[in-house]
Amino acid sequence: MKARTRAAATLLTPFFVLFTAVMLIPIGYAVWLSLFTEQQSGLGFGGSETVFTGLGNYTAALGDRVFRDGFLVLLGYCVFYIPLMVGGALALALLLDSALARAKRFFQLALFLPHAVPGIIAAMIWLYLYTPGLSPVVSAMHSGGIGFDFFSPSGALPSIVNIALWEWLGYNMVIFYAALQAIDRSVLEAATVDGAGGWRTAFSIKLPLIRASVLMVVLFTIIGSLQLFTEPLILNTGSGSAVSSSWTPNMYAYTAAFSRNDFGLAAAASVLLALTAALLSFVVTRLTGRKGKNA
Amino acid sequence: MNRSWSRTTLSIAGAATALAVLTACGGSGDDSSSDAGGGKGTAAKPVNITFWGWAKGTKEVVDAYNASQKNIHVTFEETPSGNAGGYAKISNAIKANNAPDLVSVEYPQLPEYVSQGGFQDISKYVTSDVKAKFLPQAIEQTTLGGKNWAIPFDAAPQAFFYRKDLFTKYGVEVPKTWDEFKTAAAKVKKADSKARIGTFFPDDPTTFQAMVWQAGAQWFKAEGTTWKINTTDATTTKVADYWQGLVKDGLVRSDASFSPAWTNSLKTGATIGYLGASWGGGVMKSTLPEQSGKWAVAPIPTWDGKPASGMLGGTTFAVPKNSKKAEAATEFAKWMTTTEDGIKARISSGTSSAFPAALALRPAAKKAFDASFYGGQDIYQVFEAGGSSIKQGWTWGPATGTTNTTLKDQFGKVAGGGATIPGAIKAAHDATVAELTKRGLKVEG
Numbered sequence: 001m002k003a004r005t006r007a008a009a010t011l012l013t014p015f016f017v018l019f020t021a022v023m024l025i026p027i028g029y030a031v032w033l034s035l036f037t038e039q040q041s042g043l044g045f046g047g048s049e050t051v052f053t054g055l056g057n058y059t060a061a062l063g064d065r066v067f068r069d070g071f072l073v074l075l076g077y078c079v080f081y082i083p084l085m086v087g088g089a090l091a092l093a094l095l096l097d098s099a100l101a102r103a104k105r106f107f108q109l110a111l112f113l114p115h116a117v118p119g120i121i122a123a124m125i126w127l128y129l130y131t132p133g134l135s136p137v138v139s140a141m142h143s144g145g146i147g148f149d150f151f152s153p154s155g156a157l158p159s160i161v162n163i164a165l166w167e168w169l170g171y172n173m174v175i176f177y178a179a180l181q182a183i184d185r186s187v188l189e190a191a192t193v194d195g196a197g198g199w200r201t202a203f204s205i206k207l208p209l210i211r212a213s214v215l216m217v218v219l220f221t222i223i224g225s226l227q228l229f230t231e232p233l234i235l236n237t238g239s240g241s242a243v244s245s246s247w248t249p250n251m252y253a254y255t256a257a258f259s260r261n262d263f264g265l266a267a268a269a270s271v272l273l274a275l276t277a278a279l280l281s282f283v284v285t286r287l288t289g290r291k292g293k294n295a
Numbered sequence: 296m297n298r299s300w301s302r303t304t305l306s307i308a309g310a311a312t313a314l315a316v317l318t319a320c321g322g323s324g325d326d327s328s329s330d331a332g333g334g335k336g337t338a339a340k341p342v343n344i345t346f347w348g349w350a351k352g353t354k355e356v357v358d359a360y361n362a363s364q365k366n367i368h369v370t371f372e373e374t375p376s377g378n379a380g381g382y383a384k385i386s387n388a389i390k391a392n393n394a395p396d397l398v399s400v401e402y403p404q405l406p407e408y409v410s411q412g413g414f415q416d417i418s419k420y421v422t423s424d425v426k427a428k429f430l431p432q433a434i435e436q437t438t439l440g441g442k443n444w445a446i447p448f449d450a451a452p453q454a455f456f457y458r459k460d461l462f463t464k465y466g467v468e469v470p471k472t473w474d475e476f477k478t479a480a481a482k483v484k485k486a487d488s489k490a491r492i493g494t495f496f497p498d499d500p501t502t503f504q505a506m507v508w509q510a511g512a513q514w515f516k517a518e519g520t521t522w523k524i525n526t527t528d529a530t531t532t533k534v535a536d537y538w539q540g541l542v543k544d545g546l547v548r549s550d551a552s553f554s555p556a557w558t559n560s561l562k563t564g565a566t567i568g569y570l571g572a573s574w575g576g577g578v579m580k581s582t583l584p585e586q587s588g589k590w591a592v593a594p595i596p597t598w599d600g601k602p603a604s605g606m607l608g609g610t611t612f613a614v615p616k617n618s619k620k621a622e623a624a625t626e627f628a629k630w631m632t633t634t635e636d637g638i639k640a641r642i643s644s645g646t647s648s649a650f651p652a653a654l655a656l657r658p659a660a661k662k663a664f665d666a667s668f669y670g671g672q673d674i675y676q677v678f679e680a681g682g683s684s685i686k687q688g689w690t691w692g693p694a695t696g697t698t699n700t701t702l703k704d705q706f707g708k709v710a711g712g713g714a715t716i717p718g719a720i721k722a723a724h725d726a727t728v729a730e731l732t733k734r735g736l737k738v739e740g
Contacts, residue, residue, distance in 0.1 A: 037733070038411065040736055041736070043440055043736070044410040044522075044693040044731075044736050045406070045693065047411075048734070060733075127555065134559045237380070237498070237551070237554075238551060238554050238555065239551055239556070240496065240550070240706070241708070245704055255700060257386070258382065258386045258387060259383065259696045260730070261411045
């Protein structure tokens with residue numbers, strides 16, 4: 001028994017040490033920071049004094065239209081992005097899993113490859129591909145009569161959804177493909193014997209059987225979407241026009257801290273964003289959990 | 296055996312994680328223990344200082360300094376330019392108490408950092424003989440609340456860079472006034488429907504603010520203990536309406552400064568002019584080496600034809616609050632800004648066309664600059680004229696971060712018609728007043 005406790009402690013300690021150091025302490029520090037603000041006197045050149053403001057930063061963040069609009073941006077992004085992402089990844093996975101597919105290994109790797117590119121590099125590559133006068137894509141579109149401006153405020157959302165799809169489609173496809181591979185082959189054979197064609201098998205047999213994976217991907221994608229930061233930030237500095245510096249809540253926090261030097265406000269905005277993410281995760285897991293039991 | 300194994304592993308794992316945590320918290324920049332703190336150092340016991348910057352030719356300056364003496368050793372770390380993330384990095388490091396001993400900061404951003412308590416008062420190192428070496432406006436801009444917070448480096452008068460060959464080809468005269476500039480802009484567009492005379496930079500409000508400064512506006516004024524903010528004066532309105540017109544009529548391009556789009560348009564001759572400042576001379580030269588000999592520099596156009604200039608950017612060097620080596624850091628900063636060796640090292644790099652704020656260094660700077668990119672033109676003479684016409688009395692407010700972030704966000708929507716330049720100024724004004732009020736400062740406007 002004692003040895004067992006010790007073994008458990010050995011295995012768990014590194015986790016809890018790291019968890020405390022890189023999760024709990026920073027979160028605690030952010031909450032602490034969010035309760036304070038800086039006050040100055042005279043013309044403001046005598047340095048500043050940190051004063052307790054209670055929930056002042058929270059009301060300031062919630063009262064700021066720019067911050068609230070950030071959540072609307074995220075909503076629009078999710079509505080646009082999640083169906084495309086899940087639909088696309090499912091379609092690709094089903095194609096790979098179908099009997100018709102050749103060179104499965106190759107396509108698996110090729111589709112996954114963009115995910116190996118760090119987000120910031122991906123965003124910079126796409127920045128070039130979006131820049132008029134520089135991008136072969138834009139000039140091809142122009143000669144084809146499509147005058148789409150990726151850097152206009154209305155073009156920003158599609159531009160960013162496109163980058164995200166490029167980065168994540170292959171990754172989620174691999175998850176779906178693995179789930180499809182795990183389906184008992186005898187079930188599929190039975191379906192074939194019963195006369196189900198490729199489409200029927202895909203929609204009536206395969207999809208219901210990998211529902212758990214689909215829900216997991218949706219959950220992760222929603223949480224990931226809340227963190228939207230790198231791609232719009234690169235687009236902001238690279239174009240100056242597509243998105244504002246506080247376009248998403250994460251960017252709002254970044255700008256508050258590092259452009260406006262208001263760390264209290266930034267911390268409050270971050271805590272609010274984290275709470276939203278926690279709440280959403282809770283709701284989605286509860287919903288999916290219940291459905292799973294009923295099935 | 297089993298027991299001892301697990302115990303050892305446990306302690307190793309514990310120690311390793313603790314160590315990782317400690318080193319991660321310790322961060323960089325603070326190696327004062329080995330240097331016995333402050334002072335100017337000696338050859339036997341040199342002081343090591345760390346310096347962040349992005350201005351062209353900085354690495355060459357640091358190398359020259361390290362080679363010239365043994366008392367102070369400078370480690371240079373290149374950061375992105377302020378707007379492109381350099382300031383975010385500095386703010387972050389100051390907050391985390393691991394900022395370097397010396398940072399580059401432009402005049403507009405200095406008051407913001409000072410008001411946040413991010414920098415040290417270096418008045419005792421900026422003695423009157425040091426002050427006397429600089430252009431009075433540069434000292435004025437770095438003196439806040441009666442104390443010195445930074446050593447000024449360059450003066451950054453505005454200038455107009457243009458493609459001489461294409462101006463001749465299109466039959467366009469170099470504009471002396473803003474009216475002529477508009478006419479010239481229309482002429483360029485007419486001669487080549489793809490070409491434009493210049494650019495409105497939505498991402499860089501300081502370019503626009505320099506135009507307002509040049510025209511004679513004073514957005515921020517300190518009176519007693521009250522900040523007076525005035526952005527609705529006739530001068531500001533005139534400049535805002537003028538630029539709104541240029542953007543609306545498509546007479547200028549709208550691209551982020553130094554972005555791939557902007558650079559590409561210069562390379563392809565789609566942009567044939569640049570309303571910048573003295574330091575832009577080196578930037579153009581290093582960005583467009585293949586266009587050597589095709590560029591020229593003219594004084595910035597003015598409203599009444601008489602010389603007038605604002606200041607666009609311009610670097611100063613400041614000591615973050617956590618540094619324990621302010622004396623060595625300012626010593627090095629003074630070397631960079633006031634010695635001939637310092638300026639020569641920077642300009643000989645071939646990438647810098649800095650116009651020193653230290654008056655005595657200008658002949659040396661001019662001599663070190665290879666002007667073949669400008670067909671041998673004496674560009675320092677243009678800067679000299681611009682420098683002596685910098686309008687006095689402009690002050691930057693203590694919340695430039697808020698003012699300029701708001702301006703930038705609004706300017707981004709101007710080209711698409713989602714905002715106007717006068718509207719953007721109004722939004723920035725309101726945001727600034729709100730920010731100052733939030734900080735507990737008295738503000739009128």
